Amino acid sequence: MADMPRTNHEPDVSVIIGAYEAMPYLIRCLESVDAQTIGPGRMEIVAVDDGSTDGTGEYLEQFAARTAIPMRVVRQENSGGPSGPRNLGLGLARGRYVFFLDADDYFGEEALERMVAMGDRAGTDVILGKIVGVDRGAAKSMWGETVERADLFDSHIKFTLSAQKLFRRDLLVRLGMSFDEKLRTGEDALFTMEAYLRGNGVSVVADYTCYYLVGRKDGKQLTKSGGYELRFDSARALMKLIADHVPPGPRRDTLMVRPFVITLLPQFGPALLGQSEAVRKHKLELAAPLMRAYWTPGLARRLKVQERLRLTCVAEGRLDLLLDILRFLKDKKKPKAVRKGLRGRLHLTYPHFGEGAGLPDAAYELTVPERIGGGKPVVPEPQTPTVFVRRLRRKARRTAGALRTALHVPRRA
Incomplete structure (x- = not known):
């Protein structure tokens, strides 16, 4: 475990990165964190190398040694999935918010500044930043407009349940939330839906691309594997x-x-x-x-x-x-x-x-x-x-006419 000096104040956001065999994608990922307009004094990085053999762990330590952002690097044996590294990172995080950044992907420069501002303004516990795909598809239906409080039942936010969201850490700690390490796929959907259901509202930042979801050409993304x-x-x-x-x-x-x-x-x-x-x-x-x-x-x-x-x-x-x-x-x-x-x-x-x-x-x-x-x-x-109503009315008129005939009731003028 390598630790960089930390400031005493609580950072606004902890960027949690679980990384496995992430080279060379990790280079752009970390550059995008370093370039965040929110500034190094308002954030920290907690990175977990999950038993990589391609130089991922070494690169994380090299980056930690030169970035101005307080950064902690943990290296461990491979856990078999993304949940373990995310849970470990969450346990080490100190920020008011946490963001789970995949090591293959990268931020837009203003992403964290805009999402933190939205969470503070709206008082919500989950903030969605617009996601676009790079060499892969990405959900689009929920990015129609920026809203401070989205309705889970009437909006399309239920169709974006990946972990790449800004979560208020107090919610996660208070509810004892963590990623289910028994699931090998869909663990992020379970985590995010629980935060939607049990948190104090969801915001959407749709007027700026906050997150770039990258398709790996080597096919190593877990969502593409498994029975x-x-x-x-x-x-x-x-x-x-x-x-x-x-x-x-x-x-x-x-x-x-x-x-x-x-x-x-x-x-x-x-x-x-x-x-x-x-x-x-x-x-x-x-x-x-x-x-x-x-x-x-x-x-x-x-x-x-x-x-x-x-x-x-x-x-x-x-x-x-x-x-x-x-x-x-x-x-x-x-x-x-x-x-x-x-x-x-x-x-x-x-x-x-x-x-x-x-x-x-x-x-x-x-x-x-x-x-x-x-x-x-x-x-x-x-x-x-x-059509049904018209047929019922015709039938009612015929029935009424038959009754009048049977009862000898004269038709009204």
């Missing part, structure tokens, strides 16, 4: 956390969209067509208790049709129907939009629509905006059942 069982572990943990803190109903359904669509649904995508029968059945077995516990009609109606259909097949154990839908998607076929039912609702003609093959017509109904074959999204009609 499918890890994803079910992650989905199970996140669903349970949500259920523990939000009672059944629309608000829980809204949050459950995230683990169902982002974590669970990809296990039942077109890649399933190339997997063995044993793997297919095992996935259905792993999903079954999750579907029984958390799959609801309210959640289903918050999904796109093909998402709902696939998960409905999983819930009902209909692997045969699921494979037909996956072949349709793999072949890039486009469903047609047709109206059906007393209310004339729009339905999409994915495989087995209207055939009575086991999936109800309601599973095919368009309930959220979605694109069909390009162009503008198709928006479902308002829930006012116009």
